[in-house]
Amino acid sequence: MVSGTENGAEAIRNISELWLPLTEEQRKLLTDNVTLRRYRKNDIIYHENETPSHLFCLLEGKVKIYKEGVGGRQQIVRMATLNEFFGYRAGLANTDYITEAAAFEDTTVCMIPIGVIKQLIAENQHIALYFIQHLAQLLGHADEHTVNLTQKHLRGRLAEAILRMKDNFGTEDDGLTLAIAPSREDLANLSNMTTSNAIRTLSSFASEGLIATDGRRITIQDEQQLRQISKIG
Numbered sequence: 525m526v527s528g529t530e531n532g533a534e535a536i537r538n539i540s541e542l543w544l545p546l547t548e549e550q551r552k553l554l555t556d557n558v559t560l561r562r563y564r565k566n567d568i569i570y571h572e573n574e575t576p577s578h579l580f581c582l583l584e585g586k587v588k589i590y591k592e593g594v595g596g597r598q599q600i601v602r603m604a605t606l607n608e609f610f611g612y613r614a615g616l617a618n619t620d621y622i623t624e625a626a627a628f629e630d631t632t633v634c635m636i637p638i639g640v641i642k643q644l645i646a647e648n649q650h651i652a653l654y655f656i657q658h659l660a661q662l663l664g665h666a667d668e669h670t671v672n673l674t675q676k677h678l679r680g681r682l683a684e685a686i687l688r689m690k691d692n693f694g695t696e697d698d699g700l701t702l703a704i705a706p707s708r709e710d711l712a713n714l715s716n717m718t719t720s721n722a723i724r725t726l727s728s729f730a731s732e733g734l735i736a737t738d739g740r741r742i743t744i745q746d747e748q749q750l751r752q753i754s755k756i757g
Contacts, residue, residue: 533558535583535634539607545650557640563627569611572624576615578635582608585631586693586704590713591623600714602665603628603704605692609658612641616655628704676754681715682725683754686735686742688714698743705740 533555537543546554560583563569569580569587580587587604589611601623604610614621615638645652676684686702693704706714712722726742729735734750736743744750 535560535581536636539581541654542651545648545654546644547648550644550648553640553643554636557637559635561633561635563631563633565627565629565631567627567631569625569627569631569633570621572622573620575620576611576638578637579612579615579641580610580625581634581636582606582610583632583634586628587625587631587633588628588710589623589625598709598713599716600710602662602669603689603692603714609655612638612655613659613662616642616645628706628710678715678717678721678725679728679753680756681717682711682722682729683734683750685711685714686744687747687750687754690744690747695744700745701741701743705742707740 536554536558543551543554563585570576572592582604583606587610588600589602589604590598590600593599604625611621611625641655645655689702689704689706693702695701695703708723708726709719711726712719715722717725726735726737729750730737734744734746734753736745
C-alpha cells in the first residue's frame with residue numbers, strides 16, 4: 525500500500541547526507557515526489573528485467589537483492605541495510621534490472637522517481653558525489669564478495685555470511701543473537717552453497733560451540749573464532 529508524501533518526506537529529511545546539500549527548491553521537488561510503500565514478507569519489490577521507475581530507500585524491515593541462477597536457484601547479492609538506497613543503478617544506467625529485490629520480512633521503503641534523482645544529480649554536485657561514492661562502495665563490496673565466494677571453503681563462506689548479518693543488522697538485546705532470522709535456504713544462497721551443505725556446516729558450528737540455533741534464530745557464542753574461520757577461508 526502506498527501512503528501520501530508527508531511521511532516519506534520526513535523519512536528523507538532524516539537522511540542528512542541527501543537532504544542537507546539541497547536547496548529549498550530542490551527539497552520541495554523531492555518532498556513533492558516521495559512516497560512510502562509497505563511490503564509483506566516475501567513480496568517482490570522489483571523484478572529482474574523490469575524497467576526501473578524509482579529509487580528505493582529502506583526505512584523499516586529487511587530486503588534481499590538477488591539474482592536467479594541455473595535451475596532457478598537464487599544467489600543473494602547483498603542485503604540492504606536501514607536508510608540505504610537501492611535499486612537505482614539500472615535507472616541511472618538506463619538499463620533494465622539485472623537483479624530482483626524482495627522483502628525479507630514486513631518492510632517499508634521510500635520511493636523517489638528516477639527522473640527526480642537524475643535532475644538532482646544534474647543540478648547539485650554534492651548529490652552527484654553522494655551517489656558516486658555509494659556506487660563505488662557497492663562495487664568494492666561486490667569485488668570482495670566475489671573473491672570470497674570463489675576462493676573460500678564452505679566453513680569460511682558461512683562464517684562470513686553470519687558475521688556480515690551481525691555487522692549489517694546488529695543483534696537482539698542480549699548482544700549475541702542476530703537481529704535477522706534467515707532460513708537455511710537464505711543462508712545457502714548468501715554463501716553460494718547448497719541448502720544441505722549450509723545445514724551441515726551450521727550444525728558443525730553449533731557442535732563446536734561457535735553458535736547456538738533455535739529454529740531460524742542464530743546466537744553467536746564465539747565471535748573471535750568465527751572471524752578467524754572467515755579470514756582463513
